[in-house]
Amino acid sequence: MRALRLTAWKSDPEMMEVPEPHPGPGEVVVRIGGAGACHSDLHLLHEFEPGLLPWELPFTLGHENAGWVAELGEGVHGFEIGQPVAVYGAWGCGACPRCLQGLENYCENQGEAPVIAGGSGLGLDGGMAEYLLVPAARHLVPLPDGLTPVHAASLTDAGLTPYHAIRRSWPKLMPGSSAVVIGVGGLGHLAIQILKATTAAQVIAIDPRAEARQLALRVGADHALDPGPTTGLEVRDLASGRGADAVFDFVGSDATIALGAMSARQMGDLTIVGLAGGTFPLSFFGVPYEVSIQTTYWGSRPELVEVLDLGARGLVRPTITEVPLDEAADGYRRLAAGQIEGRLVVVP
Ligand code: NAD
Ligand code: ZN
Numbered sequence: 001m002r003a004l005r006l007t008a009w010k011s012d013p014e015m016m017e018v019p020e021p022h023p024g025p026g027e028v029v030v031r032i033g034g035a036g037a038c039h040s041d042l043h044l045l046h047e048f049e050p051g052l053l054p055w056e057l058p059f060t061l062g063h064e065n066a067g068w069v070a071e072l073g074e075g076v077h078g079f080e081i082g083q084p085v086a087v088y089g090a091w092g093c094g095a096c097p098r099c100l101q102g103l104e105n106y107c108e109n110q111g112e113a114p115v116i117a118g119g120s121g122l123g124l125d126g127g128m129a130e131y132l133l134v135p136a137a138r139h140l141v142p143l144p145d146g147l148t149p150v151h152a153a154s155l156t157d158a159g160l161t162p163y164h165a166i167r168r169s170w171p172k173l174m175p176g177s178s179a180v181v182i183g184v185g186g187l188g189h190l191a192i193q194i195l196k197a198t199t200a201a202q203v204i205a206i207d208p209r210a211e212a213r214q215l216a217l218r219v220g221a222d223h224a225l226d227p228g229p230t231t232g233l234e235v236r237d238l239a240s241g242r243g244a245d246a247v248f249d250f251v252g253s254d255a256t257i258a259l260g261a262m263s264a265r266q267m268g269d270l271t272i273v274g275l276a277g278g279t280f281p282l283s284f285f286g287v288p289y290e291v292s293i294q295t296t297y298w299g300s301r302p303e304l305v306e307v308l309d310l311g312a313r314g315l316v317r318p319t320i321t322e323v324p325l326d327e328a329a330d331g332y333r334r335l336a337a338g339q340i341e342g343r344l345v346v347v348p
């Protein structure tokens with residue numbers, strides 16, 4: 001079968017012919033219905049220094065996957081051939097305290113044998129191919145009625161990651177509150193919808209691309225701002241003069257973290273999700289009192305079940321640009337150039 005693979009650090013991915021996988025005991029092969037292209041893949045392909053990660057090359061890209069059960073390994077019960085499933089993509093040890101909570105994104109044996117890789121498309125073969133080998137059936141979530149694999153794929157990361165970040169700020173997003181979404185791409189356009197579906201907050205979106213601001217308003221943002229020197233003040237004005245109760249930064253550059261800190265209300269949250277590598281000089285008077293600043297990484301398996309439910313009920317609808325597998329490499333180039341609306345999903 002064909003697969004889009006990372007063959008060398010700091011290079012473009014290559015389309016290659018690889019053997020079709022077959023499941024060993026406890027494993028499952030999924031026929032891919034959709035594999036999302038994440039901006040994290042661009043960081044992985046072009047920015048990570050060789051040796052930064054203990055992962056062996058080559059591997060197939062694609063950490064955002066859904067499809068249909070194609071083949072069940074010995075001892076796997078509870079799934080049927082042809083059943084539509086989403087793949088929970090963070091593959092931990094399954095046995096540490098975090099994994100037992102379903103938080104395999106925070107596996108405490110990560111980086112130690114045998115959990116060297118981060119998951120599908122992250123050190124192990126991912127879903128930018130016709131078939132995906134899933135090492136344990138616990139990583140599969142049956143798709144609820146009303147959700148196709150193409151839409152479900154993007155919910156497994158572009159939906160799950162903001163959902164996890166927003167969920168931890170729920171207590172601060174009461175009626176009368178405001179939330180800021182910085183960066184309205186794959187993750188950000190779903191963050192806006194998740195905020196609208198699960199909180200009473202007014203949503204202020206920020207993106208330099210006019211098309212992204214239009215998308216933000218279309219999917220429910222109350223305001224969409226073009227970032228500039230006075231944006232922090234504009235946010236404070238829009239947020240009753242007090243600042244935003246929660247800011248979600250889906251870029252993570254020096255400029256956006258500083259904007260987030262400037263926009264936040266006292267006792268608010270600033271959550272950095274984007275991997276642009278920015279830093280922020282924290283000082284006592286440099287941020288509003290009691291602002292909590294944190295990073296978050298992906299989400300838990302129970303949270304994936306919740307996001308899929310929002311998707312199935314139409315409360316969160318990914319805006320998708322579909323491309324065939326042969327155009328996946330070009331799709332990443334378009335993503336890097338800021339030419340994708342919502343999420344790019346590769347459909348083999
Ligand atoms: P994307 O390319 O689809 O969207 C990024 C958006 O940010 C674009 O709309 C772009 O115009 C906008 N943007 C760029 N500079 C900006 C600025 N200065 N101010 C406001 N907006 C700006 O990317 P994506 O796939 O949604 O990923 C977003 C980020 O989140 C990436 O850094 C990605 O690596 C990261 N990510 C993190 C996690 C995690 O678990 N922490 C998971 C997935 C992705
Ligand atoms: Zn991702």
Ligand code: ZN
Nearest residue numbers: 093096099107
């Ligand atoms: Zn673990």
